[in-house]
Amino acid sequence: MPPTEHELRLRERLGRLRNLPLLGGTRISGELERLQRQIARIGEEATDEEVWRKVELARHDDRPYTLDYVERLLDDWFELHGDRALGDDGAMIAGLGKLDGRTVVLVGQQKGRDIHERASRRFGMPNPEGYRKAWHAMELADRHGFPVITLVDTPGAYPGVVAEQHGQGAAIARSQSIMARLKVPTVACVIGEGGSGGAIAIALADRVLMQENAIYSVISPEGCAAILWRDAGQAKKAAAAFRPDAIHCLELRVIDEIVPEPVGGAHIDPDMAARLLGQALRESLADLDGVPGDDLRRRRRARFRSLGVFA
Amino acid sequence: MAKIDVSVETDDQPSPPPSHPNTCPSCHSHYRDDELERSLWVCEQCGHHFPMRARARIASLADDGSFAEEATELHSEDPLGFFDLRPYTERLAEAEMKTGLADAMVIGRAAIEGRQCELAVMDFAFMGGSMGSVVGEKLSRACDSAAEAEMPLVTVTSSGGARMQEGILALMQLPKTVAAVEDLHDSGQALLCVMAHPTTGGVLASFATLGDVVLAEPNALMSFAGPRVVQEITREKLPDDFGRAEQNLRYGQIDAIVPRPELKPTLSRLLRLFDAPD
Numbered sequence: 068m069p070p071t072e073h074e075l076r077l078r079e080r081l082g083r084l085r086n087l088p089l090l091g092g093t094r095i096s097g098e099l100e101r102l103q104r105q106i107a108r109i110g111e112e113a114t115d116e117e118v119w120r121k122v123e124l125a126r127h128d129d130r131p132y133t134l135d136y137v138e139r140l141l142d143d144w145f146e147l148h149g150d151r152a153l154g155d156d157g158a159m160i161a162g163l164g165k166l167d168g169r170t171v172v173l174v175g176q177q178k179g180r181d182i183h184e185r186a187s188r189r190f191g192m193p194n195p196e197g198y199r200k201a202w203h204a205m206e207l208a209d210r211h212g213f214p215v216i217t218l219v220d221t222p223g224a225y226p227g228v229v230a231e232q233h234g235q236g237a238a239i240a241r242s243q244s245i246m247a248r249l250k251v252p253t254v255a256c257v258i259g260e261g262g263s264g265g266a267i268a269i270a271l272a273d274r275v276l277m278q279e280n281a282i283y284s285v286i287s288p289e290g291c292a293a294i295l296w297r298d299a300g301q302a303k304k305a306a307a308a309f310r311p312d313a314i315h316c317l318e319l320r321v322i323d324e325i326v327p328e329p330v331g332g333a334h335i336d337p338d339m340a341a342r343l344l345g346q347a348l349r350e351s352l353a354d355l356d357g358v359p360g361d362d363l364r365r366r367r368r369a370r371f372r373s374l375g376v377f378a
Numbered sequence: 379m380a381k382i383d384v385s386v387e388t389d390d391q392p393s394p395p396p397s398h399p400n401t402c403p404s405c406h407s408h409y410r411d412d413e414l415e416r417s418l419w420v421c422e423q424c425g426h427h428f429p430m431r432a433r434a435r436i437a438s439l440a441d442d443g444s445f446a447e448e449a450t451e452l453h454s455e456d457p458l459g460f461f462d463l464r465p466y467t468e469r470l471a472e473a474e475m476k477t478g479l480a481d482a483m484v485i486g487r488a489a490i491e492g493r494q495c496e497l498a499v500m501d502f503a504f505m506g507g508s509m510g511s512v513v514g515e516k517l518s519r520a521c522d523s524a525a526e527a528e529m530p531l532v533t534v535t536s537s538g539g540a541r542m543q544e545g546i547l548a549l550m551q552l553p554k555t556v557a558a559v560e561d562l563h564d565s566g567q568a569l570l571c572v573m574a575h576p577t578t579g580g581v582l583a584s585f586a587t588l589g590d591v592v593l594a595e596p597n598a599l600m601s602f603a604g605p606r607v608v609q610e611i612t613r614e615k616l617p618d619d620f621g622r623a624e625q626n627l628r629y630g631q632i633d634a635i636v637p638r639p640e641l642k643p644t645l646s647r648l649l650r651l652f653d654a655p656d
Contacts, residue, residue: 224583226603228614231621234631236582236602243556244588263540263549264583264602271553285540285549285580295462295542308460309545319457321546368557372518374550375511376457 113314115307122288122306124280125259129334131341132191133160133175133218136258139341140348141166141173147207150199153233157188158225159197161204163213167349172208174201174269175218178259192225193265195238201269202245214252214352217269222287224265239268246271247368250360254351256326256344257281258333261311273367274351275321277313278344279328283321284311321374324351402426418638427575427595427638431477432484432501435534435574439642440488440497447486449519454481454512458545466543469505477504481512482537485520487527491646493654496524499534500574500581507537509581510544514551517585518558525565530654532645534572535586539579548580555585568652570645573600573623573632591648592632594623595641600632 113121124130137144141164148155160177163170176193179185193201201217208215224235246253246269255272261283277283286294288302291309316322326347333340355363401408405424409417418438419428430438436445460466474480482504488497498520500507517533524531540548562569571589573582575598582602586592594600601608601621609616619625626632636644 224602226608226611228608228612228616228620231601231603231608232625232629234587234626234629236578236600237587237631239552239583239602240556240585240587243553243584244560247553247557247560264552264580267549267552268583271556283546283549285545286542291542305462308462309458309542311546316546319547321550368561371550371553371557372561374554375514375547376455376544377511377515378453378455 113310113312115303118306118310118312119303121280121312122282122302124332124334125282127332127334130259131333131337132180133173133177133220133258135337136218136341136344137162137164137173139338140164140345141171147200147204149203150196151203152196152199154194154196156194156197156200158191158193158221159200161200166216166345166352169214170211171214171216172204173216173218174204175258176221176265176269178220189225191221191260192223193221193268194225194227194230195233195235198224198238198242198268202242205245205249209249209251212251214254214355215246215249215272216348216352217253217255217272219255219257219261219266219270219283220259221262221265222260223262224268236264239264242268243271247371248364249367250364252352252355252358252363253367254348254355256348257283257313257322258344260287262287271367271371273355273363273370274323276324276326276347276351277316277322278326278333278340279313280332281313282311283313283316284309319374319376399428402428420638425596425637427597429502429536430574430638431503432479432499435499436484436486436488436497438638439490439532439534439645441490441492444489445486445497446488447484448523449485449516450480452480452512452515454510454544456543457511457547458543460543460545462543469543473504477501479504481516482507482509483513483516485516485523487523490532490642490649492656493646493649494527494529494656495570495645495649495654496520496527496529496531497534498531500536502536502538502576505541507535507581508539508541508548509537509551509555509584510541510548511551513541514554517555521558521562524567525562528565528567528655530568530570530649530652531562532570532572532649533585533589534574535577535581536574537577537579537581537586539581552580552584556588559585559588568648568654570648570652572636572641572645573598575599578602578604578621587631590652591634593634593636593641593644594626594632596623596635596637598623600626 144164146162178191179188253272255270256276288306291305292301293299329336329339402421404426407423
């Protein structure tokens, strides 16, 4: 039987992936198999309209946030509020909980539901205190051998006067450097908006996952449009140009896996979304189980150091 | 709520451009090229630090004939086929023509007053000093080179942030350079970071602030978000020295402000303190 048009396209895409210089690592066969499975699951490259639809879904008011997943996935959740320096940043959540009976540390940005909570959580845009809270929790995990799960959902770090005075840039750098030093398994998942530096600060993990309708980008479509097109209204065009969708991130090996969502998006059925996310997190943690801490750290750094395309 | 993001390349200079690049924007003194070159691009009237190109910076820091450039073969690609008002490839070609550089960073081995080090210097004239895959790779190689040769790495940054034409891969240069710096730290070698005007966005939020010692030039803008973005989003009144080196020093974010004429002796002293090889 001759291959269908869909199969041909898939094969061509895989061929392209194989030729990408950034896939030249040693784990290539395993990676390819993973990619093959992922691409088979997702199907085809997203059209411009679909990319924009994902931007809208990633920002949907009813989309489950970090604490919605905490509630559904972890037992005995105990939130850690302190950054041990300046304050409690509501835009960043950290805490301890049990996943299948095993203690884990979970860190993630948190958006608000109603207008008051949105303001108090600054729309999920952390201040340096938030990153300090995150790194405090991650260092705690490292001391006690707890795996770290991070859930990324932020338009970006908060651009405020005080945030800058308190070292926003350095806090984001330091947060990454602490993740690059951890000797415990780490899994990050982008569950909504993976906005630039504010997102990567907690995403330097052994495994990076992304929900089907999440976005991950160096700049928001509006910000990109404002700078390059000199018109924030061209956001759709900008999104189509840099493609913040999960399939594209997977192609570039920025993420390792796409986590499926209920049909129509995570907000249609948060319980189902949590089950699917939980399954993906468990699989990733199981893969990392038993790997010595030094190896985890070496591989994690090598993973990120291999990212980029140049001649 | 406007969605903003900040670790991005921008062509906008933080202060309005002067009528002529050789006119001091602060006191309006005007200089010939050779005068500026002699004064290390510092205004002799008011001390304003003009932008300094990467080659000139290297010449001002490295002992004569000591600089051996590395990774000269690296060039940017266009992984996204990015096209805004103009194609990325066209912007790259134009920047290359304008600056004579392959990208926004130059790395290599150098001696500073006889002390050996690895040097990584950025050039704002190349697409706003934005960090894409090539800048990330060069910084990463500079870390390895310093670790292998057992000598400190000195970085001089000047950048608007991540290069958005490379999309998410530009963002990935943040963790890439951070991971490289962590490998350098583990090797026991020092990282000395000098921030020139402006060091903002993704470069500030990665390797530029991770030095064992962090220095800045006078009045250098070092903010994660640019003043305009902060103003637009928060409607807060900005302090006069918002994000400037002086504010960063006052708030404990950096170790010292070093005027350009003192930079070479200062680095030399630090290299001695960190036992850099002769």
